[in-house]
Amino acid sequence: MRRTERLFQIIQILRATRAPVTGRMLADELEISLRTLYRDMAELIAQRVPVTGEAGTGYVLDDGYDMPPLMLTADELEAAALGASLVAAQADPSLARAARDLVSKLSEAIPDELRPIILDAGSRTFPIQPERPEQFDGAILRRAIRERYKLALSYRDQGGQYSERVIWPLLIAYLHRNRYIVAWCEARQDYRHFKTDRVRNLVTLTDKYPGRRAVLIKGWEEGWSQRS
Numbered sequence: 193m194r195r196t197e198r199l200f201q202i203i204q205i206l207r208a209t210r211a212p213v214t215g216r217m218l219a220d221e222l223e224i225s226l227r228t229l230y231r232d233m234a235e236l237i238a239q240r241v242p243v244t245g246e247a248g249t250g251y252v253l254d255d256g257y258d259m260p261p262l263m264l265t266a267d268e269l270e271a272a273a274l275g276a277s278l279v280a281a282q283a284d285p286s287l288a289r290a291a292r293d294l295v296s297k298l299s300e301a302i303p304d305e306l307r308p309i310i311l312d313a314g315s316r317t318f319p320i321q322p323e324r325p326e327q328f329d330g331a332i333l334r335r336a337i338r339e340r341y342k343l344a345l346s347y348r349d350q351g352g353q354y355s356e357r358v359i360w361p362l363l364i365a366y367l368h369r370n371r372y373i374v375a376w377c378e379a380r381q382d383y384r385h386f387k388t389d390r391v392r393n394l395v396t397l398t399d400k401y402p403g404r405r406a407v408l409i410k411g412w413e414e415g416w417s418q419r420s
Contacts, residue, residue, distance in 0.1 A: 212250030360401035
């Protein structure tokens, strides 16, 4: 990862949480040394990014900070518009609204000569409905993923049997018309995939799971590659 990409990623990590993030957590998620992380933080501060940090506490990004505008090429803009249109067609209602808002904001922020690219990219996608509607708020799931909260699930398997699970949600995977929660299952002590339309109930627990999400995802990727 190039340094400019790391600096952007650090800002994104800090923006995603209001709690202080330690240098060790940042270094582990970015897979860099603490020395490199400290140099990156010094560079962000030198560029007047409002990051504050205290020894033993962690780093915090001041509220209200906005990234400087990005200059997008025509190809980059088309890729962003296509991706947002696909999300609007396939995601849960709250994320679909966010994707449509993103396309609208892109249209307003770019020069007039590039706006046809947004319209053209959006016209190539088609609404894809899931096989069965989901019975939970997708925003709750995404918040639990971002902030590492455990979830209690009531789940119906392919054979129609119900079970109660406590999981550590890691990400949402999209496959054809289906969405899956990729998670560590406490009952099975292993990674599991839960089809979202089979989740009967979903409750956010008060405690967070231990360990780092990036490390858990890496373990899932390695295990998945060995099975395939």
